[in-house]
Amino acid sequence: MELYDSKQINTQVLEARLGKPVRLYERSVTSLGECLIALIRAGRNKYLVCQGSGPVFEELSGENFPLCKICPANHANRLVLNKYLPYTIPVANTARRPSLGLGDRLGEATAGHIEALKGTNVFPIFAQQSIRELNFTNRTFDDVIDAAAYAVFQEGYTTGYGADGDHLKKCPDIEKSLSQGATMITLDSSEQIDNSIQSLDEDALLARYQAVEEQIRELYERLYQEQLLTIGEYTLKLDRKHLMQDVLTYHKALDFIQLVYETYISTSPKPVDFEISIDETDTPTDPKSHLFIALELKRRHVTIATLAPRFIGEFQKGIDYIGDLSLFSENLEQHAVIARHFGYRLSIHSGSDKFSIFPILAKTIKGSFHVKTAGTNWLEAVRLVSQKDPSLYRRMHNHALKRFADAKKFYHVSTKLDAIRDLDEVQDNELWHYLEDDNARQLLHITYGYLLLDENELGGKLIGDELFDLLVREEEGYRALLAKHIAKHLALLGFSR
Structure with a gap:
């Protein structure tokens, strides 16, 4: 694509028409046939400026002036931009590049993120917001993708970015996020995970387990009970007690994961990075439980891109990791071996500012993984x-x-x-x-x-x-x-x- 000299955009004329000082983002100046387009800023608002003629000039909505059209950087015009500049459309990380979730709560951070990414092979998730964050910022997921797409155009960033419907719990929210352009779904199945099981004594555990439908119990027992499973250099045994705990804790969550996968992910006309979040629990994810979940996902023919266990220690917002680094390293190694064996990547949630564990992640996982950040940009x-x-x-x-x-x-x-x-x-x-x-x-x-x-x-x-x-x-x-x-x-x- 040919880039034109930014001097062809007369900012003085634009300032006279908008009544405010104008900043031209020079990396955005792009030729589309007979039309020259660019992104400018006047005060808190951004605009697309079009000069010339042709389909893109006609399809962008805005105010016509002699020699140019000034168009608000809104959702409708973002969709037009997507049509003519495909690099502004979010895509899935099909190459499984190392990836970073870069949630931008203010809609103003992506240019800084792009600057930081120079010289790396990282796949960025520029559009990443949970329902909670959307509510707290009074934004929609369309707003989040709009801001990311315009920033990508602004900076001339053409190497691909993703959009994560983050920590979604309800099918209508998943369906809506995908229709709005999400290329990644982080499924939070915490409402189907029973956090009370780990605290039960043996009698209470057995009573709860026997209340599960007999056919379901027999299936799990036949597949896993007392099985010795070798994963990499680790041999793990799914003893009866642990199997009972896993069935009671995760069975409903696994059913929900399968439902979402079969309804929305496997039927999607475009690739979707499907992430399973099991980190919203009261206790860390035992590697045996991770193995049980991985085996069940494989049996159910559910393909995932990433999985987020709850690691030992604390991943609190905005500060470094709290916990024993050597124990974390040992725990991480087991989770990493399981993920590698089953062909998906590990995801680390609340990952911003966890500087003490970053070198451990790099050394232990030995390959591609995903880290979510958000609040650190705020x-x-x-x-x-x-x-x-x-x-x-x-x-x-x-x-x-x-x-x-x-x-x-x-x-x-x-x-x-x-x-x-x-x-x-x-x-x-x-x-x-x-x-x-x-x-x-x-x-x-x-x-x-x-x-x-x-x-x-x-x-x-x-x-x-x-x-x-x-x-x-x-x-x-x-x-x-x-x-x-x-x-x-x-x-x-x-x-x-």
Whole structure:
């Protein structure tokens, strides 16, 4: 595709028509036959600018002026862009490249992510949002893919990206996400996983097991009970007690996984990366349980791309791994051997900022794997605020304290509010230090929805509008912070070339 000289786009004319200063994203300037298109920004809004003639000029909706058309960067125009520039469409990671979920809660982070990815072979999931995150940010999955697609066009990024319908639990949400363009479905079957089983004594366990339909019990016992199974260098035995626990814990979840696979994944007209999440449990995933699940998926002819166990230790939001690194390494090795044997990749959830385990992942898994991040990009936006607008940061910090109890209902964190240094004791030029403190990071991390959406007494945004205005003013600063922060993740994960 021929790229045209950006000087052909007259920003002074555009500024006169829009009544605001205009930034032209020069990497976006592209020729499509007789039409030249580019992405610009005026204030908080982005626009496609078209010059010339032809089908794309006619199909993009916007306002016609002499010599050009100015079109809002909205959903309808994104679909037109997809039609003429296929690299802006999310795709599945069919090559099984090392991959990173880069959830962008603000719709402003992807340019920084692209900068960080330069020189790597990483497959990025630029569009990744859970239902919870969508609710907390008042966005739709269409909004998330729109932002990613326009950023890909903006940066001239042509090597492929994915869109993850993250932690979906309901069939209607899965169907809707796929219809909107999801190329990855992370199925959260936690509502079908019985977390009470591990705490039962033997008598209670047996009673619960005998209540399972006899035909189901006989099938599992015939297939697995007391079987010695060699996977790589490990030999695991599915003894009767463990089999009873696994059947009671995961049987309904496996039925649900099979239903979703047969209804939506195997029938999809395009490739879909199907991820199974079993990490939303009260206890770590025993390697024997992982093996049981893998055997059942194979028996049921369910093909998955990735599986996310719950590893030992704690993967809390926004901070490093909590736990014994040597025990984690041993546990990870067993899970990695099982995943390799059955032909899928491991996925690590809540993976951002887990710097102490990244080298272990790279060394132990010995190949491609997936890591999900999200909130760390929000925290880099907060870091930018602390550096550029101390007054706004102080208001955000105080409001986060007020809203922490509400946010904590949705997240497992071990934040100690009394360990956070009092805001009145901190000078403006030291505010960024809060982003280096685990307790403050978690405070700011989980309250993002309230900071973005809470309103003042006049019905305006208490903080959200000022934050987005700052991100526009300091666009390059945010890009640089993200590029540095995500590049650190990539290097320690062994994803950098």
